[in-house]
C-alpha cells in the first residue's frame with residue numbers, strides 16, 4: 001500500500017499485519033467482511049503516516065475491488081498481492097484526487113492492476129478513463145486485456161476505442177490523387193488502388209510490411225475532415241470522432257502517449273483538443289517513455305514542401321474570405337525566405353551529416369529580412385485567428401501550423417531562446433526541427449495540475465536510493481511530476497536461481513576511431529555466447545550501425561554457427577520477425593522498439609545479449625541541453641537514463657515463473673577491472689543476483705539448469 005516505507009512503530013505495524021492476515025484468511029464468499037477489514041486497515045495506515053485522507057474512503061469502491069479479486073480463482077486467474085496492492089493504490093489516488101507513481105515489476109500483472117479499479121471508477125463516475133501507453137502494440141494489447149477482464153468480471157457494455165497516430169491510417173483522399181490511370185500497375189498506383197478498394201485501412205493491414213518512404217505517400221497527413229467525401233468509410237475519421245465524443249458516450253479511450261500529449265498541447269494553445277474533456281482518471285503506462293514522447297510531440301518539423309504548403313493553405317483560406325490581392329505578394333516573399341533557408345540547410349547537411357537521422361547544428365542564416373518575414377507571418381496568423389472562431393477543423397489546423405512557422409522564424413532569428421533547433425535528413429528529406437527546452441513546466445501546467453488524478457506506471461521507473469522519493473527522483477525531475485510515490489511492486493520471478501548475468505571483460509572499450517577493433521571483439525564473443533545457448537538469443541543493439549556491421553559479418557562467417565539468423569528490417573512488422581525467430585529458435589538482431597516490446601515466454605528465448613550499454617549520445621541536442629543543466633551530467637543524466645533503458649532491455653529475458661536464462665553484457669566498462677562508479681548502480685538496480693565475468697562459470701550454470709538445448 002501507499003507509503004509503507006514510512007517508519008512504523010512496531011505495535012501499529014503488528015495491528016496492520018494482523019488485519020492483513022485476517023483479511024487473507026477470510027473465505028472468499030464473504031467480501032463484505034473483507035471490505036470492513038480493508039477499511040480499518042487503510043485507516044490504520046493513514047494514522048501511521050500522519051496522512052489524513054482528503055475525502056472519506058469510499059467503502060464501496062474498495063469493497064468492489066476486493067470482490068473483483070475474490071472472483072479471480074473462479075474465472076481462472078491467479079491472485080497476486082502486488083497486483084491487488086496496485087489496484088488499491090490507484091483507488092486511493094482517485095478517491096483523494098492525487099497523482100501517483102507506481103513501479104510495477106515484470107510479472108505482477110500491471111495492466112489488470114490498473115484496469116480493475118479503472119472499470120469501477122468509470123462505472124461510479126460515468127466519466128471516461130484515458131489510458132496512454134507508448135506503442136501501438138501495447139495499446140492493442142491493453143485493449144485486448146480490457147475486453148478479457150471486462151467480460152470475465154461482467155462489464156459487458158464497456159465502450160472503448162483505440163486511437164493511434166495519424167501516420168498509421170491510410171487516407172483515401174490522398175490515394176485518389178495518386179492513382180495513375182495511365183500506369184495502373186506501378187507500385188504507387190497499386191497501393192492507391194488497394195486503399196480505394198477498402199483492402200487497406202491502416203498500415204497494419206499490409207502483410208509483410210511496407211517501407212516508411214512508400215507509406216508516407218498514402219498515410220493521413222493533413223486530414224480535411226468534414227469536407228472529405230470519404231469520411232464515412234474512413235477509420236481515421238471514425239477514431240477521431242470517438243476519442244472526442246461527449247464524456248457520457250465513451251468509457252475507455254486507449255491512445256498512445258503521442259496522441260495524449262498532442263491533445264494537451266492543443267488545449268494549452270487554446271485550439272480545439274483531440275481527446276474528450278473531463279476524464280475521471282488518466283493512466284500513463286510505460287511512463288518511463290513520457291519525457292521522450294513529450295519532446296517528440298512538442299517537436300515541430302519543417303521540410304521545404306510542408307512549409308510551402310502551410311503558406312499556400314493560409315493564402316487560399318484568407319483570399320477566399322477577403323479577395324485581398326496583396327496576400328499573393330506577401331506569400332511570394334515568405335516563400336522566397338523559406339527557399340533560402342532550406343538551401344542553406346541542404347548545404348549544412350551535405351557537409352556535416354554522416355548518416356540518416358544524424359541531428360546537426362543549424363548554422364547562422366544570413367541574408368533574410370527576419371523582422372519583415374516575422375511581421376508578415378503574424379499578420380496572416382492574426383487574420384486566421386478571426387476565422388478560427390468558426391470552429392472549422394481545417395482552419396484550426398492551418399492556424400496552428402502558421403503559429404509553428406512563426407516560432408521557427410523566431411528561433412532562426414535568435415529572438416526565441418526557449419527552443420532547441422537541429423537539422424536532419426528525416427525520411428530522406430532535409431528537415432529542420434525545433435523542440436521546447438524545458439518540458440517539466442508544460443506537464444505541470446497541463447497534466448499534473450490537479451484537475452484529474454494521473455497514474456504513472458511502468459516496470460522501470462526507479463533507480464537505487466534510500467527513500468521512495470530518491471528512487472523515483474530522475475523521472476520526477478525530468479517530468480516535473482508532483483504527487484505521491486507508491487511502494488514499488490517488485491517482480492515475483494526468482495531471479496536468484498533462474499538467471500545469471502555475465503559481463504564480458506575481454507572486449508576493448510568502444511572508441512569511435514577504433515570502432516572496428518571493438519566490433520570484431522564483440523562479434524567473436526557474441527558468437528561464443530550464442531553457440532553456448534544454441535541460439536534462442538535476442539541481441540539488443542543501441543546503434544543501428546553496429547547491428548548492420550554484425551549482420552554483415554554473420555552472413556560472411558556462416559560456418560561459425562548452426563542457428564538461424566534473423567534481423568529486424570525497416571518497415572517490417574515486429575510480430576512477424578518474432579514469430580520467425582520463435583519458429584527457428586535462432587538469433588535475432590534488433591534495436592529500437594525491441595528493447596521494450598518483446599514478450600517471449602519459455603525456452604524459445606534463453607539469452608539476451610546487450611551489445612553496448614545504452615547510454616544516450618552526448619552530442620544529441622536534447623542530452624547536450626540536459627547535461628548543461630546538471631552539476632554532474634554523468635551521475636544526474638547519462639547514468640540514470642542508461643539504467644532505465646538497460647532495465648527495459650534486460651526485462652525481456654525472464655517473462656514467467658518458470659523461465660530460465662542468461663543475460664550477457666558485451667561492454668567491458670561494466671567489468672570489475674574497469675572500476676566505473678556506475679557498475680554498483682547497475683548491479684543494485686538490475687534484479688540479477690548471480691553475476692560472473694568468468695565464462696566457465698556461465699557454462700556450468702547453463703549446463704546445470706539445462707538451458708542448453710538437447711538436439
Ligand code: SF4
Pocket residue numbers: 170171172173174220222223224225228229230231234235236237
Ligand atoms: S477523412 Fe481525412 S483521413 Fe479520411 S480519407 Fe478523408 S482526408 Fe483522408
